[in-house]
Each structure stands twice: as C-alpha cells, then as structure tokens.
Amino acid sequence: xxxxxxxxxxxxxxxxxxxxxxxxxxxxxxxxxxxxxxxxxxxxxxxxxxxxxxxxxxxxxxxxxxxxxxxxxxxxxxxxxxxxxxxxxxxxxxxxxxxxxxxxxxxxxxxxxxxxxxxxxxxxxxxxxxxxxxxxxxxxxxxxxxxxxxxxxxxxxxxxxxxxxxxxxxxxxxxxxxxxxxxxxxxxxxxxxxxxxxxxxxxxxxxxxxxxxxxxxxxxx
Amino acid sequence: xxxxxxxxxxxxxxxxxxxxxxxxxxxxxxxxxxxxxxxxxxxxxxxxxxxxxxxxxxxxxxxxxxxxxxxxxxxxxxxxxxxxxxxxxxxxxxxxxxxxxxxxxxxxxxxxxxxxxxxxxxxxxxxxxxxxxxxxxxxxxxxxxxxxxxxxxxxxxxxxxxxxxxxxxxxxxxxxxxxxxxxxxxxxxxxxxxxxxxxxxxxxxxxxxxxxxxxxxxxxxxxxxxxxxxxxxxxxxxxxxxxxxxxxxxxxxxxxxxxxxxxxxxxxxxxxxxxxxxxxxxxxxxxxxxxxxxxxxxxxxxxxxxxxxxxxxxxxxxxxxxxxxxxxxxxxxxxxxxxxxxxxxxxxxxxxxxxxxxxxxxxxxxxxxxxxxxxxxxxxxxxxxxxxxxxxxxxxxxxxxxxxxxxxxxxxxxxxxxxxxxxxxxxxxxxxxxxxxxxxxxxxxxxxxxxxxxxxxxxxxxxxxxxxxxxxxxxxxxxxxxxxxxxxxxxxxxxxxxxxxxxxxxxxxxxxxxxxxxxxxxxxxxxxxxxxxxxxxxxxxxxxxxxxxxxxxxxxxxxxxxxxxxxxxxxxxxxxxxxxxxxxxxxxxxxxxxxxxxxxxxxxxxxxxxxxxxxxxxxxxxxxxxxxxxxxxxxxxxxxxxxxxxxxxxxxxxxxxxxxxxxxxxxxxxxxxxxxxxxxxxxxxxxxxxxxxxxxxxxxxxxxxxxxxxxxxxxxxxxxxxxxxxxxxxxxxxxxxxxxxxxxx
Numbered sequence: 002x003x004x005x006x007x008x009x010x011x012x013x014x015x016x017x018x019x020x021x022x023x024x025x026x027x028x029x030x031x032x033x034x035x036x037x038x039x040x041x042x043x044x045x046x047x048x049x050x051x052x053x054x055x056x057x058x059x060x061x062x063x064x065x066x067x068x069x070x071x072x073x074x075x076x077x078x079x080x081x082x083x084x085x086x087x088x089x090x091x092x093x094x095x096x097x098x099x100x101x102x103x104x105x106x107x108x109x110x111x112x113x114x115x116x117x118x119x120x121x122x123x124x125x126x127x128x129x130x131x132x133x134x135x136x137x138x139x140x141x142x143x144x145x146x147x148x149x150x151x152x153x154x155x156x157x158x159x160x161x162x163x164x165x166x167x168x169x170x171x172x173x174x175x176x177x178x179x180x181x182x183x184x185x186x187x188x189x190x191x192x193x194x195x196x197x198x199x200x201x202x203x204x205x206x207x208x209x210x211x212x213x214x215x216x217x218x219x220x221x222x
Numbered sequence: 223x224x225x226x227x228x229x230x231x232x233x234x235x236x237x238x239x240x241x242x243x244x245x246x247x248x249x250x251x252x253x254x255x256x257x258x259x260x261x262x263x264x265x266x267x268x269x270x271x272x273x274x275x276x277x278x279x280x281x282x283x284x285x286x287x288x289x290x291x292x293x294x295x296x297x298x299x300x301x302x303x304x305x306x307x308x309x310x311x312x313x314x315x316x317x318x319x320x321x322x323x324x325x326x327x328x329x330x331x332x333x334x335x336x337x338x339x340x341x342x343x344x345x346x347x348x349x350x351x352x353x354x355x356x357x358x359x360x361x362x363x364x365x366x367x368x369x370x371x372x373x374x375x376x377x378x379x380x381x382x383x384x385x386x387x388x389x390x391x392x393x394x395x396x397x398x399x400x401x402x403x404x405x406x407x408x409x410x411x412x413x414x415x416x417x418x419x420x421x422x423x424x425x426x427x428x429x430x431x432x433x434x435x436x437x438x439x440x441x442x443x444x445x446x447x448x449x450x451x452x453x454x455x456x457x458x459x460x461x462x463x464x465x466x467x468x469x470x471x472x473x474x475x476x477x478x479x480x481x482x483x484x485x486x487x488x489x490x491x492x493x494x495x496x497x498x499x500x501x502x503x504x505x506x507x508x509x510x511x512x513x514x515x516x517x518x519x520x521x522x523x524x525x526x527x528x529x530x531x532x533x534x535x536x537x538x539x540x541x542x543x544x545x546x547x548x549x550x551x552x553x554x555x556x557x558x559x560x561x562x563x564x565x566x567x568x569x570x571x572x573x574x575x576x577x578x579x580x581x582x583x584x585x586x587x588x589x590x591x592x593x594x595x596x597x598x599x600x601x602x603x604x605x606x607x608x609x610x611x612x613x614x615x616x617x618x619x620x621x622x623x624x625x626x627x628x629x630x631x632x633x634x635x636x637x638x639x640x641x642x643x644x645x646x647x648x649x650x651x652x653x654x655x656x657x658x659x660x661x662x663x664x665x666x667x668x669x670x671x672x673x674x675x676x677x678x679x680x681x682x683x684x685x686x687x688x689x690x691x692x693x694x695x696x697x698x699x700x701x702x703x704x705x706x707x708x709x710x711x712x713x714x715x716x717x718x719x720x721x722x723x724x725x726x727x728x729x730x731x732x733x734x735x736x737x738x739x740x741x742x743x744x745x746x747x748x749x750x751x752x753x754x755x756x757x758x759x760x761x762x763x764x765x766x767x768x769x770x771x772x773x774x775x776x777x778x779x780x781x782x783x784x785x786x787x788x789x790x791x792x793x794x795x796x797x798x799x800x801x802x803x804x805x806x807x808x809x810x811x812x813x814x815x816x817x818x819x820x821x822x823x824x825x826x827x828x829x830x831x832x833x834x835x836x837x838x839x840x841x842x843x844x845x846x847x848x849x850x851x852x853x854x855x856x857x858x859x860x861x862x863x864x865x866x867x868x869x870x871x872x873x874x875x876x877x878x879x880x881x882x883x884x885x886x887x888x889x890x891x892x893x894x895x896x897x898x899x900x901x902x903x904x905x906x907x908x909x910x911x912x913x914x915x916x917x918x919x920x921x922x923x924x925x926x927x928x929x930x931x932x933x934x935x936x937x938x939x940x941x942x943x944x945x946x947x948x949x950x951x952x953x954x955x956x957x958x959x960x961x962x963x964x965x966x967x
Contacts (some may be wrong), residue, residue, distance in 0.1 A: 029716065050922040066702030067716060 008117055008208055015109055019216075023075055025098040031064030032088040033097065040082050044100060046075040059098055063088070077102030106216045110209055114178070117205050118195030119171045123187045127160030129167075130183045144176040149196055156193060174198045177205065227267060230279055234260055236310075237286055241293065244304050244521060246489075250296075252289045259285060287520075294520040297463070300471060300496040305463045305522040306443040307408070309370035312523045312530075314341050314404050318362060320531035321538065323348040325362065329386045333373045337383025339411070341366035342390045345402075347539060351569040358572055360542075361394035363387050363452055364404030364440075377443070378411040378918070381422040384451045388426045391433055398573045400436040400542050403452040408470060410448035410890075412910035412918060414927060414936065419909035420886070421938045423451040424894030427860055430454040431586070431867035434579035436545035436572065438538055441466050441503075441512065446847070446856055447890045447909070454860040456586050457541040460503040460512040463522040468856040468887075469849045471496035473914075477849060498769050499852045509766075510593055511853050514541070543570040549581040550574060587868055590861045591824070594766075597817030597854035601760035601786075617832045625834055691727060693746035695739055698723035704737070706730040727946045729903075736904035736945055738882045741790075741807050741842040748840075748949045749794040749803075757793065758825050762786040763811075763818040769850040776811070783810045788844075789819035791826040793835075797953045799960075801838050802830035808843025808882055815888050816848035820858030823892065824865040827876075831868070836875040836960055838952070839893060846886025855887070862892035870897075875960045879948070880905050880930070880939070898959050899939040901930035902948065907938065 027033065037044065037059045044057040056073035063069070081099035085091065104112075123129060131139060135155060138147055149155055150173040154166040174196040181187050181194075197205055238256055245253065263282055267275045297305075305311060318325045318341075325345035330336055343362045348355060365377035379387075394401045410419050417425070427450060430437065439455035444466030460466060469477075474495040475487035506512040516537050523530045540563060547559045547570060562568045574582060602610070698720045706714035714732035722728060727747075728737040745754060763786065765773045780786055788810035793802055804826045806813040815823075823839075830837035847855040870876055878893050881902040890909055893899070901907060908928035915923055926932065933939045943951045 051924045053925040064703060064716070065718070066700075067705060069705055 008113055008205065011113060011116055012208060012212070015104065015112070019104050019109075020080075020101045021075075021077075021104055021108070022080065023077070023100045023102070024096055025059060025071065025074065025100065027062060027091045027093055027095045027097055028069070028071070029062070029064055029093045030091065031062045031069075033083075033085055033091050034061040034063070034088055035082065035085060035097075036060050037079060037098070038082055040079050042079045044073040044076060044079060046073055046077075062091075071097065073098075073100060075100060075102055106212060109212050109216055113205075113208060113212065114195060117201065118177055118197050119174070120192045120195050121169060121171055123158075123181075123189055123191050123193050124167060125158065125160065126189045127158045127187065128184055129181055129187050129193060130157045130159065131155065132157060132166075136183070139176075139179070144179050144194070145202060147176045148199065149173065149176060169196075171196060172198065175202055177202065224268065224272075224275075227275055227279055230283070231260070231264055231267075234282065234286060237290075240308065240310055240524070241290070241521065243308055244297075244301050245293070246301075246304060250293070252293055256286060256289055290520040297521070298493060298497065299465070299499075299502050300493045302463050302502055302522075303465055303471060303496055306406075306465060308522075310524050311367070311369075311442070312525055312527075313368055314362075314364045314366045314406060315368065316525045317364075317404060317531070317534065318343055318345060320528065321535045322346065322360070322362065323357075329390060336386055337380045338368075338371075338373050339365055339375045339377050339379045339407075340383035340387055342387060347535070349539075349569055351567060354569075356569055359397070359399045360572075361390055361397075361399055361401045362404070363390060363401060365407040365448070365452075367406050375411060377407040377448075378409060379407060379448055379451065380411045380413065381415065381417045381419050384410070384422045384426050385417055387452055388422075388429055391426075391429065395433050395435050398435060400438065400545075400572050401433070402538055402542075403437065403439045403455060405439060405441045405444045405449045405453050405466075407443060407445050407448040409445035409918075410451065410909070412915050413921070414908055414932065416936050418933075418936055418938055420447075420890035420907075421894050421936070423447050423890040423909075424863070424892075426451045427454055427863040427891050428867055428895035431860070431864045432583065432871065434582060435574065436542055436582065438541045438545070440516075440534070440538065441506075445470060447859065447887055450856065450859045450891065454586075454590075454863070456545045456582065456589065458511065458513050459537055459541060460506060460515050461523065462503050462515050462518045464503055465501040466503070466506050466512070466853055467499050467501035468847050468852050469499070471499065471501075474499055474849055498767060499849075500767050501852065506853055509596075509853060511857050542572060545582070545585075546570055546572055546574065546578075549578045549585060551578075587864050590857070590864050593861060594817040594820065594854050594857055597764065597766035597851065598787075598821050599762040599764050599818070601762055602758075606760075614832060621832065621834055690725070691743075691747050692751065693743050695723045695728065695743055697728070697737075697739075706733060706735050708733045708735050729945060734903060734944070736902060738808075738843075739945065740809070741805055741840075744840060744842070744881075744948065745805075748952065749796055750798070753793075753795040755793045756790065757829070758791050758822050759786065761818050761822050761825075763788070763816050763848075765850065766817060766854045767850065767852050769852075772850040779811050783807065785810055787818040787822060788813050788815065789822040791822050791829075793829075793833075796949065796956065799836070799953065799956050800833075801836045801956070802826055802833070803838045803840060805840045805842055806844045806888065808845075811848065812845035813841070813843040814845050814848035815855060815858050816851040817854045817858065819848075820855075820862050823858075823862050827862075827865045827869045827874075830874060831872060836877065836956055837869065839876070839878045839896070841878065841880045841884045841888070841893060843882040844884050844886075844888045844893075846888065859887050859891035862888075863895055866892050866895055875956070877952070877955055877959065879943070879952070880907050881945075882906070883928075885909065885911060885928075894938070898955065900941045900943055900951070900955070901933065901939050902945050903930065903942050905930045907933040 037057070044059065046056045048054040058070055058072055060071045061068050062071055077100040079098055080101040083097045130136065132155060135147055149169045151170055153169050155169045156167045158165045158167050177195045177197045179194045180192045187193065238260060241253055259282055263278060267278065270278065322345035325343040327341065327343045329342040332338060341364055344359065345362045346357045346359045348357050365379055366374055367377040368374040391401055410423060412419050431454060437455040438457045438459065439453040441449070441453070441458065441460040442464040444453065444464065446468050449466065471492045472487060475492040478495060479487045479491050481487050503512060503515045507515050514537065516534060519527045519530055544563055547562060548556065551559060562570065700719050702719050703716040704719050704722055705716050708714055712733040714730050717731060722737065728739040763776060765776060785807065788807050790805040790807055791803065793800065795801065804823050806815070806819070827837055847858065849855065866876060876896045876898070878896040878899040879902065880899065883906045884893070885908055889907060906928040907930055912923055912927065915921060930939060930942050934942055
C-alpha cells in the first residue's frame with residue numbers, strides 16, 4: 002500500500018495548494034525597475050507556436066549600463082512582488098516575483114501518473130506495434146488486461162524496412178495507459194505506455210476518476 | 223419572351239456590381255444614375271411591349287457603355303489595382319483560349335499541379351499567308367489567378383512553381399521557340415522551403431539573362447520579385463489597366479504610416495501611396511520599363527471582351543516578330559526587314575540561328591543596361607569621365623594583349639617549359655638521390671645537423687595582440703556591459719563592450735554569436751592595408767518619383783553616413799590578390815537598392831570584367847529594394863543580374879558574402895544567383911521578413927527561420943564564416959574557386 006499512500010499524500014498536497022508556483026529571481030546583481038508592482042495581477046508566459054513571443058514584461062534590471070528585460074516565464078497571477086524602491090540595487094538571486102498558476106485537471110493527472118506509473122519510452126524513432134498476441138488481447142479486453150514482466154518482448158519497432166522486437170524494461174505490472182497509436186511514427190524518447198503494479202491498478206483508477214470529477218479549474222487553467 | 227431581356231439585365235447587373243467594386247464605395251453621380259436607370263427598367267419592362275422593351279434595353283446598354291467610358295477617365299491608380307485584383311479580370315486561361323489557336327497545358331493541370339499558381343502551356347499561333355498556313359509554336363508561361371479559384375493562391379507562386387517555369391523555359395530554348403510570359407501576380411509566396419523563394423527567383427533571372435530565344439512579357443499585375451521571376455524579357459508589353467510595382471500599395475502604406483502588425487493603414491493613405499509609387503502602365507511606359515501599352519476596354523478587360531483578345535494577339539505577334547527581325551539576317555538589311563512589321567500579312571519565322579542568338583543576348587543586355595539612367599545623379603566631372611574613358615580604353619588594349627594574344631602564345635611556351643622542367647627535374651632528382659646515397663657512405667656522414675631543439679621544446683611565441691585589428695568600433699568606446707541574445711540558452715555571461723567589440727571583434731566569447739559590426743571594420747580588417755581605391759563615389763541616390771518626404775530622409779542618410787548611396791564600390795587586394803568589391807551598407811537607408819546602387823553595382827562588375835579581376839559583393843546588410851523609388855528600384859533586379867551573367871559567362875569569379883540581415887529583391891536576383899555565396903555567422907538571409915510571411919501566408923514561422931544555418935542546409939549558401947577569419951577564408955576561397963582561372967588565366 003505504499004504507492005497508494007504516496008498518491009493520496011500527493012493529492013492531499015495538491016488539494017491544499019493547487020498551484021504551481023514559480024519564483025522569478027534576479028539573474029545578476031543590478032538596479033531593478035519594477036514594471037509590474039501589484040500582486041494579483043495576471044501575467045502571460047511566452048506565447049506563439051514556437052514560444053517566440055516573450056512573456057509579460059515584469060521588470061528591468063540594469064547593470065553596467067546594460068538594461069535587461071525580465072519577463073514572465075509562465076502564465077499565472079503574481080502572488081508576490083518584492084517591495085523595492087525605483088532603481089534599487091539587488092544581489093544576484095534576489096527574489097523579485099512569485100507567479101502562481103492554478104493546476105489544471107490534466108496537469109494534476111499527469112503529476113499523479115508520473116508518480117504512480119513507470120513509463121516505458123521508445124528507444125528509437127520509428128513505428129511501433131504491439132506483438133500480435135498482445136494486440137489481440139488489448140483490442141478484446143483493453144490494455145489493463147496485459148501483464149508485462151521485464152525482459153518480455155512486447156512491442157515491434159518498424160523502421161526503414163526492418164522489424165525489431167523490443168523487450169520491456171522496468172518493474173512488472175499491468176499496462177495502465179498506452180500513449181501511442183499503432184503505425185504512427187514515434188520520436189525516440191517518447192512514452193509508449195505506462196505500467197503500474199497490478200494491485201495498485203484499482204486505487205490509481207479511483208484517484209484519477211476522482212480528480213476527473215472533482216478537480217475545479219479556475220479561469221487561468 | 224422576356225428571357226433574352228432577363229439575361230441581359232443579369233449581365234448589366236454584373237457590370238454594375240463590377241463598377242461598384244472597382245470604385246470601392248466611392249460616391250459618383252454616374253454610378254447612381256446607372257443604378258437608378260437599371261432598377262427603373264427592371265420594374266417596368268414587363269409592362270412594355272416587347273419591341274419597346276428591347277429598344278429601352280439597347281439605350282440602357284448604350285448608357286452603360288457611355289458611362290463606363292466616362293468613368294474610365296476617372297480611374298485612380300488604386301482603382302486600377304482593384305481592377306487587376308477583381309475576379310472578373312481576364313486571366314491566363316482566357317488568354318490561352320482566345321489569343322492562341324491551340325494549346326496544351328503542361329506541367330500540371332488545375333489543382334493537380336505542383337503549383338497551380340503557375341500555368342505553363344505549349345501553344346501555337348496560326349498564320350495564313352497567301353494560301354499557306356503556318357503554325358508557330360510558343361511556350362506560354364504565366365501566373366494564373368483563375369478568377370479567384372482558391373487553390374491558385376491568387377497568383378502567388380511558390381518557389382517550386384518558379385522552378386517549373388524555369389524548367390519549361392529551358393525546354394523552349396532547346397526547341398528554339400519563343401517564350402510568351404504573362405505576369406499576373408501580386409508577388410511571390412514568401413517561404414524558404416527548398417528551393418527557397420529568393421533563391422529560385424534569382425536562378426530564374428540568371429537563366430533568363432542567357433536564354434537564347436525571344437521572350438515577350440505581358441504585364442497585368444506585376445508585383446515585385448514574383449513578377450521579375452518570369453519578366454526578364456526582350457519586349458515588355460503592359461495592359462493599360464494593369465500595375466507594375468515594387469510593393470503593393472497596402473504594403474507601402476504600412477511602411478509609410480509605420481503601421482504595426484494587426485493594424486490597418488487608412489484607405490486614404492493606401493490611395494495616396496498607390497499614386498506616389500507611379501505603378502500604372504503609362505507611368506512605367508514613360509519611365510522606360512515598359513515598351514508598349516496595350517489599350518484595354520473601358521474599366522479593364524473582362525473575359526467577354528473578344529476584340530481585346532484580338533488586339534492582344536496582334537501585339538504579341540508583332541512584338542515577337544520585332545525581336546526576331548532585329549537580330550536576324552544581315553545587319554544592313556535589318557532595318558529594311560523591320561518594315562515588315564507594318565504589314566501583318568507577312569510571315570516571320572521565329573527560329574533563330576547561332577549568330578542571331580548571340581545578337582539577341584547582346585540586345586537584351588543593352589536594353590536593360592540603358593534603363594533607369596534618369597533615376598540617379600552622376601556627379602562625375604567631364605574631366606573624370608574623360609580620364610575614365612581613356613583608362614578604360616587602355617585596359618581594353620592591355621586585356622587583349624595580356625589575356626588574349628600573349629596568353630595564347632604564353633600557354634604554348636609555358637607547356638614547353640613545363641615539359642622541359644619535368645625532364646630536368648627527373649634527371650636532377652636521380653642525381654641528387656645518388657649523391658645522398660654516396661654521402662651517407664662517407665665516414666663523417668652521421669654528423670647530420672639536428673633540428674632546432676629550441677623550436678621543439680619552447681612554447682610558441684605570443685602574437686602581438688595589440689595590433690590585431692586596425693579598426694576600433696565606436697561600440698567599443700562605450701562603458702557598458704552587453705548581454706548575448708543566446709544567454710538564456712547557452713548561459714553566456716555579460717561581456718564588457720570594449721572587450722567584446724574590441725579584442726573579440728563583436729563575437730560572443732561563450733557561444734560565438736556575432737553582434738553586428740560596422741562595415742568599416744571589414745574595410746580595415748579584411749582587405750590589405752591602404753589597398754582600397756574607391757571609384758564612382760559621385761553616383762548619387764535621388765528621389766526619382768518625388769515621393770513625398772523622401773528627399774529629406776535621403777539627405778539625412780547622406781549626412782549621417784557621408785556616402786551618396788548605399789553601395790560602396792572599390793578596388794582592393796587581399797594578401798596580394800587584386801579584386802573589385804561592391805559593399806551594400808546597412809546604415810544607408812537599410813542598405814536598400816535603388817537606381818544609384820544598381821548602377822554602381824553594374825559599373826563595378828563591368829570594371830572587374832574589364833580588368834580581369836574577381837568580383838566580391840559584401841552585403842553588410844540589405845532590406846531589399848528601395849520602395850520609394852518604385853519600379854526604378856525593382857528594375858535593378860534584372861539589370862544587375864544581366865551584368866552578373868555577362869561577367870560569369872566571360873569567365874569571372876563572383877563571390878557573395880552576407881552579413882547581418884539580407885532580404886528580398888537583391889537576394890532574389892544579383893546576389894542570390896552567385897554560384898559561391900557565404901555568410902558571416904549569426905546573419906539572416908531570406909526573401910521576406912517574419913512579419914510579412916505571417917501577414918501574407920498566415921504561417922507562423924520558427925524564430926530561426928532565416929538563420930544562415932538554414933540557408934546553408936537548403937543549399938543557398940556554401941559556408942558560414944567567423945568574422946575574425948573572413949580575411950583568411952576569403953583568400954582561401956579566391957584561391958580555391960579561382961585557382962588557375964583567377965584573373966581569367
């Protein structure tokens with residue numbers, strides 16, 4: 002029951018503080034001119050398809066006539082703003098802002114699964130398929146009916162006209178979730194599936210279901 | 223019974239809608255009169271007797287004709303832009319149907335084409351002379367807007383569409399048939415996917431500069447680089463309601479009004495910019511960029527104007543005849559032959575012989591060489607001109623003697639000497655070998671001198687770092703720290719400006735990012751000291767279109783930089799190799815190219831050609847063609863490319879080095895066509911900037927889209943150089959690329 006306790010503890014922690022908090026510190030010593038001065042203000046993180054647009058400008062930091070912009074690294078609300086005078090000198094690493102971002106349902110589930118599951122990643126880029134016997138079982142009864150043990154060949158990697166059998170590495174258990182589509186190209190390092198110990202299966206399902214139904218999201222996501 | 227009348231009413235309604243679209247909500251008594259009369263007729267014609275109704279309809283049609291003619295005289299340049307953009311405007315397919323007697327679309331059909339915006343067809347024109355019928359084949363190439371078909375992309379051709387056009391131009395050349403190109407494009411589709419918008423247009427221009435068949439271009443909508451990709455022609459016709467411009471009026475207004483993305487320029491400003499840019503057919507005819515204007519029906523040609531197609535047919539035939547007659551046959555009889563043009567019943571064969579092809583290329587070069595002479599100022603005194611001419615003549619004689627007469631005989635002599643040398647060397651080596659062996663047998667032979675021990679065991683000498691760079695950047699004289707833009711990614715620490723811009727030559731010590739440096743840095747640190755001899759410094763950029771406010775801006779740039787144009791041309795040497803150099807300076811109006819810059823560039827290439835020297839274009843930065851010069855600027859693309867082509871054909875070595883930011887027209891023509899292009903690290907190369915791409919295509923592009931490394935992987939450039947090694951790399955490049963042929967030897 003250790004895992005179950007761990008998850009419950011994590012969930013409890015998330016309940017009491019359902020935020021991801023990021024600290025923005027001075028990258029080097031210098032004089033700071035705050036642009037955002039009020040706590041509670043909504044700031045935006047880097048935007049655009051390639052995150053090419055920087056986040057909301059928080060402050061200017063000037064050292065040796067070199068003015069640098071300090072921008073918000075993620076979206077959220079300012080939960081803390083350092084009380085500084087105009088152009089006050091700060092040391093490197095001084096805390097300037099805290100940005101609080103309410104965790105979304107998906108993020109919470111991701112955190113829980115990260116804690117609870119052992120993830121099996123694609124060793125190289127290519128198309129992946131389950132072994133025919135496994136595939137049949139998944140199609141008939143769902144992936145949570147498949148048990149895996151380390152060293153067992155479980156997926157087939159198809160790349161450049163050759164097929165390689167890939168053995169599972171990690172703790173034994175059942176496949177909780179499958180993250181890839183058969184026949185689709187998967188990048189090296191992407192997660193193929195997550196495995197959990199068989200006896201924990203029900204407990205994890207329950208927790209996820211609970212989060213799905215109960216987790217409240219605020220407008221900021 | 224009223225079916226005919228209803229059909230006609232529908233037709234008139236379309237005509238009225240067209241008129242309203244063209245004048246875009248402008249209030250006019252004539253338009254309201256037409257509307258009133260049409261509505262009146264629509265309500266009442268059923269009560270009239272059929273005969274009377276038809277009579278009324280005829281008079282209504284006459285009124286339409288009359289007022290369309292009247293409105294035609296009130297068209298503003300922007301109205302003409304709206305005409306060519308209108309879905310009812312004639313398109314290339316209409317022309318193929320109505321101007322040519324038969325055609326087969328090649329290189330794809332409709333949406334099943336590598337680029338539906340580029341249409342290519344093999345067509346023929348039938349001419350009946352006496353009892354004989356001749357089929358004259360031509361290659362028709364042009365952008366297709368397809369009356370607003372979405373997959374045509376509005377005639378914006380992607381790089382591979384232009385590549386397709388080039389492929390079939392080569393086919394036409396092989397088959398020795400003329401090429402008719404029809405320009406119906408608002409501009410090229412500005413993406414850098416292989417082969418790259420700029421690179422492909424440059425390639426097209428370069429190849430067209432040497433294509434040995436007559437090319438006739440017909441302009442309807444000539445949008446800058448996209449138009450030039452198929453418009454380097456021997457005869458340039460233009461439809462009277464078309465436009466030919468360096469930039470769309472909206473684009474010019476956005477720049478003039480300093481509009482940021484997401485905002486829109488006011489219609490008045492756009493209207494003004496359209497007028498300032500002098501984009502109409504008549505304007506371009508006066509400036510000399512168009513040979514002839516073809517008169518369109520009132521308010522622009524639409525697919526049902528069959529008389530217009532007949533006229534267009536006559537004009538393209540006449541233009542092709544004229545090109546052929548100008549270059550074919552014996553010189554003396556040519557003017558006589560040209561009289562044939564006045565008689566449409568005389569048949570002219572369009573195939574050209576070898577000599578005629580050579581004359582055609584010469585004629586094409588001269589045609590473009592003489593363009594835009596009015597658009598710059600040449601402050602060279604008559605004395606300087608005279609000495610220039612004398613020295614030119616001297617160089618011609620020297621070149622003939624040194625590289626033609628002497629070289630031919632020298633080569634023979636050199637071969638003989640080489641052979642002899644080889645023999646002597648072989649015998650000598652054998653003798654030396656024998657002597658060495660004999661020496662070793664001597665008792666004291668083991669006392670061979672040892673290499674300098676000191677050299678092997680001591681540290682190498684520390685170069686004198688103080689005089690490393692002759693030029694000190696003003697950026698190094700400021701007491702401040704500088705952050706590297708890659709600091710987040712690579713963890714670069716702040717650097718002190720005097721260190722960074724002094725000892726480090728503006729290169730980040732941690733990641734190697736190159737901060738922009740002034741072009742003077744290169745002048746002092748790349749070329750041999752005191753070897754620079756500037757020429758043509760009196761050629762001055764002007765404001766040929768009298769673009770409001772631009773003269774003042776130009777004056778400011780001249781005062782700020784101390785130069786008269788953005789192009790600096792000089793002779794210099796690199797480790798003793800003499801070269802001719804053209805520099806595009808970013809600090810003079812962003813390094814934009816106008817008539818003066820183009821002229822200086824061409825003269826520099828001509829000088830390199832005359833003196834048998836390698837030619838280097840160092841692009842310190844260019845934002846493109848100078849929009850305030852309108853077509854005077856955009857014409858520099860074909861002009862300079864023709865000069866490059868002529869230089870390379872006669873055996874020259876042309877190297878381009880890009881630095882900081884190089885975009886648009888120049889990259890898509892005379893720079894991009896060089897076989898050897900290099901870039902200084904951290905430079906950006908491309909066709910259109912990120913903002914323009916986002917606005918025209920709606921694509922969001924990654925931040926490293928224009929980086930030199932992308933251009934390298936695409937094959938646009940051949941290498942990326944560290945600024946501090948430019949001198950060595952350039953020397954190396956001159957030796958490897960030039961080799962024996964450096965100075966054309």
